[in-house]
Amino acid sequence: MQERIFGTDWALARRQFLQTSGMGIGAAVLGSMLPQNLRAQAAAESAVKPAAKRVIFLFMAGAPSQIDLFDYKPDLVNQFRKPLPPSVSMGQRVTAMTKGKEQLVAPSKYKFSQQGDSGIWMCELLPHLSRVADDLCIVNSFNTNAINHDPAKTFVCTGSEIPGRASMGAWISYGLGSMNRDLPDFIVLNSAFWTGGTRNVQALYSRLWGSGPLPSKHQGVKFQTSGDPVLFLSNPRGIDSNIRRRMLDTLGEINQQHFEEIGDPEIETTIAQQEMAFRMQSSVPELTDISQEPQHVLDLYGPEVEKTGSFARNCLLARRMIERDVRFIQIFHRGWDHHTILPKQLPGQCFDVDQPCAALIQDLKQRNLLEDTLIVFSGEFGRTAYCQGTLERDDYGRDHHPRCFSGWLAGGGIRGGMMYGQTDEFSYNVVADSVHVRDLHATMLHQLGIDHERLTFPFQGLDQKLTGVEPARVVREIIS
Numbered sequence: 001m002q003e004r005i006f007g008t009d010w011a012l013a014r015r016q017f018l019q020t021s022g023m024g025i026g027a028a029v030l031g032s033m034l035p036q037n038l039r040a041q042a043a044a045e046s047a048v049k050p051a052a053k054r055v056i057f058l059f060m061a062g063a064p065s066q067i068d069l070f071d072y073k074p075d076l077v078n079q080f081r082k083p084l085p086p087s088v089s090m091g092q093r094v095t096a097m098t099k100g101k102e103q104l105v106a107p108s109k110y111k112f113s114q115q116g117d118s119g120i121w122m123c124e125l126l127p128h129l130s131r132v133a134d135d136l137c138i139v140n141s142f143n144t145n146a147i148n149h150d151p152a153k154t155f156v157c158t159g160s161e162i163p164g165r166a167s168m169g170a171w172i173s174y175g176l177g178s179m180n181r182d183l184p185d186f187i188v189l190n191s192a193f194w195t196g197g198t199r200n201v202q203a204l205y206s207r208l209w210g211s212g213p214l215p216s217k218h219q220g221v222k223f224q225t226s227g228d229p230v231l232f233l234s235n236p237r238g239i240d241s242n243i244r245r246r247m248l249d250t251l252g253e254i255n256q257q258h259f260e261e262i263g264d265p266e267i268e269t270t271i272a273q274q275e276m277a278f279r280m281q282s283s284v285p286e287l288t289d290i291s292q293e294p295q296h297v298l299d300l301y302g303p304e305v306e307k308t309g310s311f312a313r314n315c316l317l318a319r320r321m322i323e324r325d326v327r328f329i330q331i332f333h334r335g336w337d338h339h340t341i342l343p344k345q346l347p348g349q350c351f352d353v354d355q356p357c358a359a360l361i362q363d364l365k366q367r368n369l370l371e372d373t374l375i376v377f378s379g380e381f382g383r384t385a386y387c388q389g390t391l392e393r394d395d396y397g398r399d400h401h402p403r404c405f406s407g408w409l410a411g412g413g414i415r416g417g418m419m420y421g422q423t424d425e426f427s428y429n430v431v432a433d434s435v436h437v438r439d440l441h442a443t444m445l446h447q448l449g450i451d452h453e454r455l456t457f458p459f460q461g462l463d464q465k466l467t468g469v470e471p472a473r474v475v476r477e478i479i480s
Helices: 002-006 008-020 022-033 036-045 074-079 127-131 149-158 168-176 241-262 265-288 295-301 311-323 342-366 437-447
Strands: 054-060 112-115 120-123 136-143 186-191 221-223 328-333 373-378 382-388 397-401 405-410 418-420 430-432 457-459 462-464
Touching: 054 149, 054 168, 054 311, 054 342, 112 127, 120 418, 127 342, 136 430, 136 437, 168 186, 168 328, 168 437, 186 311, 241 265, 265 311, 295 311, 295 342, 311 328, 311 342, 328 342, 342 373, 373 437, 382 405
Parallel strands: 054 328, 054 373, 136 418, 186 221, 186 328
Antiparallel strands: 112 120, 136 405, 373 405, 382 397, 457 462
């Protein structure tokens, strides 16, 4: 009886139950799960030859002010302290923090200059990035739906404001698979931010790098900023690698038997993750040990590279991961939520990221890795042209603004030395070449050789996609 309940006969009975109950809905669901790998393979094969193999996504959590960094508006000085014209705001929604309050325009206090052979405009707070201007494609026409941080972050990371969807890296892992058997496809690094930037630090949640309905083996693996890079990486006292190997072999046999009995694909995922964890006990310490890096490379990334958990250190680790063919790396850098004292906070934030970003581009380029590695730099939305706080005391800031924001891309078949997209004179509305977050996702997948329309996963009666159900386009104008 026990064998009939828990063995092959039970599995057959379960299959018969699914076929005969609920008008066959159970069988349809079971059947829809079978071709998922074929769907991913078809999505990859249906697109053009990939320009990129890997992605580094530099996520500036909290939302940098585009008007102070990338979207140069020299004529805005003539609007200083004047109310934002209704013809510009057009009754668009604002947050509760500035709703009903006077919206006085505050132009950027920072100088801009043209950089590189391309002559693109760069802020004085970004001197190192200015030196690699000809490698950057700056997009000033990004826009999104969400006006508050958590849904906006969730949208950029997963393609939906609703929590629980698969993240960018999970989709790419699912669609393309692994290039390195000893490291995860998708690694997450959370950077310590400028020590003076302690205000309005938004939380980060594991669902931002989760797998949603996709098999859990595709979720991101978060490296820690202290102790072991990955939790439980070290063996406990009294356990060596031989004992661990025997334990996993036995556990694997039990899990495999369990899988044969009930057919749950998550059991296979567990087996694969346990084997990956064992291999990571040797691969991760080697990966994160930068002691053998030449001094000139460390100097390239700046003084903060010596600090564990710094953005500079994480950018260097990202380069090392790219060398080892990690498919998707996401680095979070927080502290960009500048509702107040923006002039005091923004220079520190830029100090954190400017030199390491430029170094990452240069380092990959000199190793011939930039051409097939796509780097994306973005926040979750932008900042308003009008201010919060008191202009006279430099304690002002800027509110959330989803209508337009700036970011940049480099490498991976993207044209360098160009600015794309245009906003109005207030950096408030996109007036030419709009790039929605969905368009960014579609373009990123396209550069990896994936058709965003065909990379799907059946879940709850809908073929889920990173780009969702609304229209999305590949921004071909920025592709070289």
